[in-house]
Amino acid sequence: MEENTAAVDFRPVKRYFSRIGLSCSLLMLITVAVQFLAAALIRLKYPQFMESDWYIWLISVLPLYLLAFPVYLYTLPKPIDKPVAKNGISAREFLMYLVMCFGIMYPLNLLGYGVTSALQSLFRLPARNPLETAMSMSNIYVTFIFAVLLAPLMEELIFRKLLIDRIGRIDKRTALFFSALAFGLFHGNFYQFFYAYGLGLLFGFIYIKTGRIRYTVGLHMIINFLGTVVSAAVLKFSKMDSLKGKAADQVELINGFLASLPSMAVLAAYGLALLALVAAGVYLLIRERRRFMVAEPDDAIPDEKAFSIVYATWGVALFLAISAAQFVINLL
Numbered sequence: 144m145e146e147n148t149a150a151v152d153f154r155p156v157k158r159y160f161s162r163i164g165l166s167c168s169l170l171m172l173i174t175v176a177v178q179f180l181a182a183a184l185i186r187l188k189y190p191q192f193m194e195s196d197w198y199i200w201l202i203s204v205l206p207l208y209l210l211a212f213p214v215y216l217y218t219l220p221k222p223i224d225k226p227v228a229k230n231g232i233s234a235r236e237f238l239m240y241l242v243m244c245f246g247i248m249y250p251l252n253l254l255g256y257g258v259t260s261a262l263q264s265l266f267r268l269p270a271r272n273p274l275e276t277a278m279s280m281s282n283i284y285v286t287f288i289f290a291v292l293l294a295p296l297m298e299e300l301i302f303r304k305l306l307i308d309r310i311g312r313i314d315k316r317t318a319l320f321f322s323a324l325a326f327g328l329f330h331g332n333f334y335q336f337f338y339a340y341g342l343g344l345l346f347g348f349i350y351i352k353t354g355r356i357r358y359t360v361g362l363h364m365i366i367n368f369l370g371t372v373v374s375a376a377v378l379k380f381s382k383m384d385s386l387k388g389k390a391a392d393q394v395e396l397i398n399g400f401l402a403s404l405p406s407m408a409v410l411a412a413y414g415l416a417l418l419a420l421v422a423a424g425v426y427l428l429i430r431e432r433r434r435f436m437v438a439e440p441d442d443a444i445p446d447e448k449a450f451s452i453v454y455a456t457w458g459v460a461l462f463l464a465i466s467a468a469q470f471v472i473n474l475l
Contacts (some may be wrong), residue, residue: 161459208293222308252337254337270472
């Protein structure tokens with residue numbers, strides 16, 4: 144096996160991955176640069192717009208969708224001419240994958256918070272979660288448009304279809320891990336990196352097995368809807384306003400507590416439902432672990448050469464360096 148792989152010329156594959164890395168680099172660079180310039184211009188010329196519900200989302204996504212994405216699409220190398228099988232999944236399988244999302248997302252979200260908190264404590268940095276900032280600065284309808292409808296569609300197109308369609312025809316396992324890594328890195332912060340990477344692995348597996356983006360778009364939309372719209376609605380409803388002020392006497396305190404019981408019950412039920420879904424998701428991931436195999440006999444990249452062929456190329460190294468800089472900037 145070693146003799147065969149040693150005789151193979153991997154230079155064309157390396158050049159192919161450098162092109163992909165360059166495209167990912169341009170996607171991130173253009174997005175961040177235009178976001179910075181647009182925010183500076185608005186702050187200077189139209190500071191009142193910064194108070195708008197639309198501001199944070201427009202400044203976040205329009206540079207990506209209107210400028211960076213066309214460049215990314217144009218610079219990506221053409222996919223190798225190799226047929227891709229199209230398969231379906233049942234409603235039961237879709238529901239199983241949805242529950243698995245909870246088993247991935249919430250534990251890894253806690254890991255992200257833990258890593259970020261540790262770094263902030265170590266270097267005495269301020270706490271700032273970009274997603275929470277975006278949600279706090281917009282209303283639920285704007286959040287629904289951008290976080291539930293547009294983001295899943297564009298992110299699945301960018302990180303699943305366009306990447307996996309190219310890399311998967313060379314090596315499916317590499318396609319799975321690279322697309323998930325790119326998806327996690329593009330979020331630009333430790334808060335979101337770990338769960339985005341984990342979900343990227345699951346979504347990538349589903350897309351590789353089915354060849355259909357509609358399944359991952361659907362899962363992505365549901366997860367974002369539950370994580371942004373539903374969670375925000377529950378938290379808003381469960382604010383115990385009657386207990387916020389100081390009660391004049393014990394009777395008022397008791398009355399305030401009794402008035403807050405319905406909202407407390409809703410919050411408790413929501414929390415218990417999430418815990419149940421997380422536990423069920425972890426269980427399913429463990430039970431179904433043997434199904435998560437994507438490697439095939441015709442995969443072209445041997446395990447022992449994967450790092451040098453993929454990640455040590457100049458284009459991918461540039462993307463990793465830009466991503467690292469973005470993580471550092473977002474910590475400051």
